[in-house]
Amino acid sequence: MKVVFKTVWDLPAEELFASGHRACAGCGPAIAMRWLTKVAGPNTIVVNATGCMEVTTTQYPETAWMVPYLHVAFENAAAAASGIEAAIKTLRRKGLWSGKTNVMVIAGDGGTYDIGLQSLSGMLERGHRVIYVLYDNEAYMNTGIQRSGSTPKYAWTTTTPVGKAIRGKIQRKKDIMGIVVAHRPPYAATASISNLVDLSNKLKTALEYTEEGPTFLHILAPCPPGWRYPEERTVEVARLAVETGYFPLWEYDHGKVRLNPPTSAIAADPKRRRPLKEFLKIQGRFAHLTDAEIEELEKDVVANLEYLAKLASL
Amino acid sequence: MTTALQKARTVLALTSNYAAAYAVKAADVDVVAVYPITPQTTIVEKIAEFVDDGELNAELIHVESEHSAMSAVVGAAAAGARVFTATSSQGLELMHEVLHIASGLRLPIVMAVPARALSAPISIHGDYSDVMNTRDTGWITYIAASAQEVYDTIIQAYKVAETVLLPAMVAYDGFLMSHTTEPVELNDEEEVRRFLPRKDRPNVLKPEKPITMGAFAMPDYYYEIKYQVQEALLGSLKVIEEVDREYGRTFGRSYGVLQTYRVEDADYIVVAYGGASFGNAREAVDAAREKGIKAGAVRLRVFRPFPADYIAKLLADVKAFAVVDRAIAFGGPAGGPVFAEVVTALWMRGIDTPGLSIVHGIGQRSMYVEDFVKIFEMLKDGEKSKVVYMGLRL
Ligand SMILES: Cc1ncc(C[n+]2csc(CCOP(=O)(O)OP(=O)(O)O)c2C)c(N)n1
Ligand code: SF4
Ligand SMILES: [Mg+2]
Numbered sequence: 001m002k003v004v005f006k007t008v009w010d011l012p013a014e015e016l017f018a019s020g021h022r023a024c025a026g027c028g029p030a031i032a033m034r035w036l037t038k039v040a041g042p043n044t045i046v047v048n049a050t051g052c053m054e055v056t057t058t059q060y061p062e063t064a065w066m067v068p069y070l071h072v073a074f075e076n077a078a079a080a081a082s083g084i085e086a087a088i089k090t091l092r093r094k095g096l097w098s099g100k101t102n103v104m105v106i107a108g109d110g111g112t113y114d115i116g117l118q119s120l121s122g123m124l125e126r127g128h129r130v131i132y133v134l135y136d137n138e139a140y141m142n143t144g145i146q147r148s149g150s151t152p153k154y155a156w157t158t159t160t161p162v163g164k165a166i167r168g169k170i171q172r173k174k175d176i177m178g179i180v181v182a183h184r185p186p187y188a189a190t191a192s193i194s195n196l197v198d199l200s201n202k203l204k205t206a207l208e209y210t211e212e213g214p215t216f217l218h219i220l221a222p223c224p225p226g227w228r229y230p231e232e233r234t235v236e237v238a239r240l241a242v243e244t245g246y247f248p249l250w251e252y253d254h255g256k257v258r259l260n261p262p263t264s265a266i267a268a269d270p271k272r273r274r275p276l277k278e279f280l281k282i283q284g285r286f287a288h289l290t291d292a293e294i295e296e297l298e299k300d301v302v303a304n305l306e307y308l309a310k311l312a313s314l
Numbered sequence: 315m316t317t318a319l320q321k322a323r324t325v326l327a328l329t330s331n332y333a334a335a336y337a338v339k340a341a342d343v344d345v346v347a348v349y350p351i352t353p354q355t356t357i358v359e360k361i362a363e364f365v366d367d368g369e370l371n372a373e374l375i376h377v378e379s380e381h382s383a384m385s386a387v388v389g390a391a392a393a394g395a396r397v398f399t400a401t402s403s404q405g406l407e408l409m410h411e412v413l414h415i416a417s418g419l420r421l422p423i424v425m426a427v428p429a430r431a432l433s434a435p436i437s438i439h440g441d442y443s444d445v446m447n448t449r450d451t452g453w454i455t456y457i458a459a460s461a462q463e464v465y466d467t468i469i470q471a472y473k474v475a476e477t478v479l480l481p482a483m484v485a486y487d488g489f490l491m492s493h494t495t496e497p498v499e500l501n502d503e504e505e506v507r508r509f510l511p512r513k514d515r516p517n518v519l520k521p522e523k524p525i526t527m528g529a530f531a532m533p534d535y536y537y538e539i540k541y542q543v544q545e546a547l548l549g550s551l552k553v554i555e556e557v558d559r560e561y562g563r564t565f566g567r568s569y570g571v572l573q574t575y576r577v578e579d580a581d582y583i584v585v586a587y588g589g590a591s592f593g594n595a596r597e598a599v600d601a602a603r604e605k606g607i608k609a610g611a612v613r614l615r616v617f618r619p620f621p622a623d624y625i626a627k628l629l630a631d632v633k634a635f636a637v638v639d640r641a642i643a644f645g646g647p648a649g650g651p652v653f654a655e656v657v658t659a660l661w662m663r664g665i666d667t668p669g670l671s672i673v674h675g676i677g678q679r680s681m682y683v684e685d686f687v688k689i690f691e692m693l694k695d696g697e698k699s700k701v702v703y704m705g706l707r708l
Contacts, residue, residue: 042521042524043521045393047389054528054530055530058530059529059531059532060529060530060531060532061529063526065524067521067524068519068520068524068526069519069525069526070392070519070527071527071529072388072415073385073412073415075381076382076385076412078382079377079381079383079386079389080386080392082347082375082382082386082389083345083375083385083388083392083395083397084389084390084392084519086345086375086386086395087344087390087391087397088393090344090345090371090372090395091344091394091395093371094371099521101521118379118382119381119382121378122377122378122379122382
């Protein structure tokens with residue numbers, strides 16, 4: 001990744017995502033929106049999929065967006081963005097568009113892992129110069145916390161309740177980065193709202209590489225009501241996700257996989273990884289987990305870190 | 315002054331699908347997004363040739379579905395581009411969600427629809443079930459009856475759509491027109507571009523003037539925004555007529571919103587849409603007249619907005635009428651969808667001309683001229699207020 005920002009003090013001051021929107025207090029995705037717009041800057045067209053961020057920021061006749069913004073539907077943000085990019089390309093050829101304009105999709109996990117996967121794949125395969133940002137709060141929050149392909153194993157949601165026979169989600173979280181990387185885009189990376197400098201540098205890097213083709217950013221963005229933790233702990237929860245190895249920070253850059261701090265350090269020295277329990281125990285969605293279940297999840301975390309370390313060593 | 319009319323005429327033998335592709339080229343479209351489906355596919359194939367030969371300066375997006383085709387042209391139109399897509403049948407159904415969004419966002423998208431039957435059972439053949447399912451999507455809907463008319467109407471549709479800020483589709487018979495070769499006179503492309511000047515639309519996605527499109531509306535605003543679509547669509551009838559007249563003055567061909575045949579002194583009128591139905595209806599009018607029945611035929615060229623005043627005027631004083639629908643309004647009160655519309659138009663004006671609902675040509679079941687003659691005979695015999703499923707084997 002290109003290091004454009006060294007500390008938080010280097011990050012852009014200009015706000016392009018207005019306060020006063022209707023997201024919950026402590027909303028992780030809203031923190032992501034603020035930094036995405038700041039770093040991408042005013043020459044950016046945002047294409048937003050249906051979901052919490054769309055519904056809470058665009059209640060007519062108000063808007064939180066100080067950049068051009070389009071919402072079409074839930075499953076087609078990547079297709080609409082493909083159209084915008086194609087329009088800019090032709091209009092520029094015809095002398096009807098000037099200046100560099102970023103086209104940035106912002107979609108939730110439901111809009112990406114599940115219903116929007118086809119349009120995302122189409123956009124990646126066709127090579128549109130679009131940056132696709134997935135804000136991952138690990139469930140369909142807008143419709144009231146239903147499970148998605150991103151919801152982790154055993155997590156409680158309203159459609160995976162903790163019952164007598166089945167306790168939470170049965171399946172594992174889908175490897176969305178693996179799916180994206182399989183399209184061989186120039187750049188794909190994970191980031192967390194707890195690690196803003198890393199996130200911002202990755203966004204800058206992705207925007208630069210978007211001149212070659214589509215890029216992808218997978219941002220972990222905790223949700224207080226959906227994950228059932230007190231709203232003042234959003235950043236802490238996100239940080240624990242990274243430091244326990246639950247959500248590794250890594251990037252795929254032109255065929256090369258690189259682990260980023262602190263994940264690189266954790267992978268190199270397992271003693272530096274915090275126990276997964278620290279991440280799980282502050283969230284009500286995992287409150288029902290047995291020690292054996294926690295142990296199983298921890299094994300998955302370790303295996304995933306080893307897998308990524310192996311990819312990075314190639 | 316040289317007009318297009320004085321220039322050498324270019325007449326090519328084209329299918330309606332190729333005529334559509336030539337119209338897209340003439341309109342200097344910027345972005346095309348189409349997904350293959352029979353009988354639409356030859357449109358996108360022809361456009362691909364134009365793009366790859368450098369004859370059309372456009373981006374052709376090879377989308378992975380019709381849902382994405384409509385979504386991509388929504389995005390491109392929102393960015394200010396002139397756009398085109400085309401589909402049939404299952405593809406139109408897959409787009410359905412986004413059709414409403416296109417009109418709600420007031421985007422001047424133009425789409426060609428060679429009409430085809432819907433699954434199940436799967437059928438690649440023609441009828442108008444797909445088009446009729448888009449009835450309430452807020453799209454301007456033309457139904458053309460010849461390859462020439464497809465060409466002319468697509469060019470007109472751009473002008474209308476960009477004036478009233480609504481999407482427009484141009485439908486026509488799948489196979490019976492989409493794959494039938496007819497002579498088509500092409501316009502001078504420079505002249506078409508003068509007819510379709512690029513205008514700056516007020517609401518597009520530009521960093522210089524950021525706007526939010528596709529907002530979330532609560533009960534305090536939603537109704538008004540949707541009512542504006544209703545007003546714009548109803549108001550577009552006038553624009554459709556003006557553009558058709560202007561097109562006639564410029565290129566020498568115009569059509570009106572209804573096409574009539576021997577209606578002046580008619581006692582009995584058959585209302586039809588699409589090339590095959592109306593072709594049969596016209597021949598049947600002649601045959602019926604030879605039998606002493608004062609027959610006439612009307613073709614609905616514009617389905618949305620529904621030209622209710624014109625239809626009512628034509629049917630007010632006849633003895634009886636029939637509507638031939640190539641679609642079934644399943645479980646509805648009237649058999650065919652357009653029959654229900656015509657009856658509503660009459661009822662709203664206090665007209666009680668007796669009517670007969672004919673369903674025919676479903677899944678391209680052959681429609682014969684004799685069938686249409688039979689309709690006139692039934693009308694003359696006083697048959698009314700019922701649904702006849704013609705051509706059906708029982
Ligand atoms: C075609 C369609 N199906 C279902 C919905 C209902 N819906 C709206 S948002 C949403 C969930 C969004 O989840 P996600 O993408 O994770 O975003 P979040 O709300 O969590 O931010 C659903 C199911 C819809 N709008 N459109
Ligand atoms: S439900 Fe979660 S994602 Fe949605 S606005 Fe609230 S905190 Fe944000
Ligand atoms: Mg979500």
